[in-house]
Amino acid sequence: MPGYSDPGFDTLALHAGAVPDPTTGARAVPIHLSTSFVFQSSEHAASLFNMERSGHVYSRISNPTTAVLEERVAALEGGVGAIATASGQAALHLAVSTLAGAGHHVVASSALYGGSHNLLDYTLRRFGISTTFVPPGDVAAWRAAIRPETRLLFGETLGNPGLDVLDIPAISAVAHEAGLPLLVDSTFTPPWLYRPIDHGADLVFHSATKFLSGHGTVVGGVLVDSGQFDWAASGRFPELSEPYDGFHGMVFTEESTVGAFLLRARREGLRDFGACMSPHTAWLILQGIETLPLRMARHIDNTRAVVAMLAAHPMVARVGYPELPGHPSHELASRLLPKGCGAVFSFDLKGTRQQGVAFIEALKLFSHLANVGDCRSLVIHPASTTHFRMDDAALARAGIGPGTIRLSIGLEDAADLIDDLKRALKAAEKAA
């Protein structure tokens, strides 16, 4: 029922986790730029350290401003709580390192952001955690890749670079049959568009740098726990279900039936690895989230207008947006992402690598840079930037053509964006 007791998404985006400051009356969330927080007494200090009370001690572990962001994202995603981290990469690392150690194994989608792929395939391998990559749409391959030492399955809601839609209901079922959790990177699909937890995901993280912040100002990540996975029943997670020497023999699944993962992640991963978020960063991301529903609606409207123009343009060979009937994930997108498939997609120019460069250089509104999810429209030409060392054959193996362009559609007037693109397409045509 609508109202304060059961608020809707837009209300939560503004109010979850925050009330007027009881000390000052400040209506906006205050920025608590303080490393540490005064104990009321020695007894109070001891009880905070021993988890007999809830509260803030030191801002690497928790902070009042950051906690508002954590509660708010958890509320929007349908989770039990969250941990804010220094970046999206830190959120992924926190999730994996909380559940896996040397000798353990991850099954991951092969269609991942390059940074995630690097972490799993190179860096974590050096620390004894191996990963098997599988095509995200091949449910049998996910199942076949699971080993006794596997600790989690991981994919992106919209894969990189082709926007393959992850079939979360199917992949989470495979994970749960094996007593494993499914971790999902939902950066391209903020919760206004899609809530992976509602479809079976157990853990969700965002690079909050992107749409949650929305203004291209700060780097941050948020890791959300659904509270749905039964770590004790699985039998594969003694880190959560047996005494932890690093915190007075605490058994996290006894301390919190639905929050055990977050307790361990905060009391070990955040405490020891230290990749925490600055309260100032948290505040800026909160500012972004307050307008997330409005921005995402506009992002989607603009994206649909641009996609329609590009799909009909003679200089465009292919548009990779799942709402288009020819996209491999079209049916899945219709079922799982009815509000839109995000505002980041790629298309292929007809022509050479040089024509791609000409296109980029002719743009005036689109900014050429390596980011997505800004309120301003962004563009990148992988063949001349992120993948410039690859020849055309290697590019093809990565699903990238010499004329592949990735766009992140912002909040400008759609007509202005279309005009900018049309003019650049003309420039590319002339560069042939």
Added chain:
Amino acid sequence: MKLTVEGASAYAYTGGKAFDATLPCVVFVHGALHDHSVWTLLARWFANHGHAVLAVDLPGHGQSEGPARGSVEALADWILALLDAAGVQQSGQVRVVGHSMGSLIGLEMAARAPQRIGHLAMVGTAYPMKVSAALLDTARQAPFKAIDMVNAFSISTLAAKPSYPGPGMWLHGSNRALMRRVLQGKLATGCEVNLFHHDFSVCDRYANGHEAAQQVQCPVTLILGQQDQMTSPKATADLAARLKARTVMLASGHSLQAEAPDELLAALRQALA
């Protein structure tokens, strides 16, 4: 800590410390569709301040085997049997802290074993604890929908600080997830009992409150949430008078342990001192 009670395995959280039956014992009793984890912070505080703590999972809830008991009276007998199994002394050493349905169980414990109970704290309580026919019907036919309804009524704020059991937790989400977990845990055992409907029916049917109050000999404290929509403070006046109870009002809804953990601790420290 695992125990055998009435022939089945039972679980009680001991506050992160080994249980010592020679210390004054505090028993925490959860409410409908909850488990011991609603008491974690309080249990840890009392366990680290000179008490032996038993935060039970009621039969059929959490880690305690079923069957779920069908009345407040039977649940009170079950906890008294659990105290025996834990080796807790028989004389006046036990403080009982119950929340919601658990508060009624505590009332029956104090009535049935007055020589054994040294103090009764009833948190988020009312008597009678009637449940609307509409909610019982929804609980029977669509328990997950009913969980969402109860969750909305149980928490009075969108920002309870500090969050429970620690910063970054979203109380609406964690309470909903806990109720779903307890319900699904029961279903996963193959039992056909709808635990949500069962627990709410137990509350609704309990009719021995006035008679029980006459048997209670220990001091009683009622700790109530000013914004409680599940067990309205208005519905406790008669019970408070019959129990000669001290009443403490906190700025909270029904989930006092999560919404006002520090204030509830302060109230319990004073009550159980």
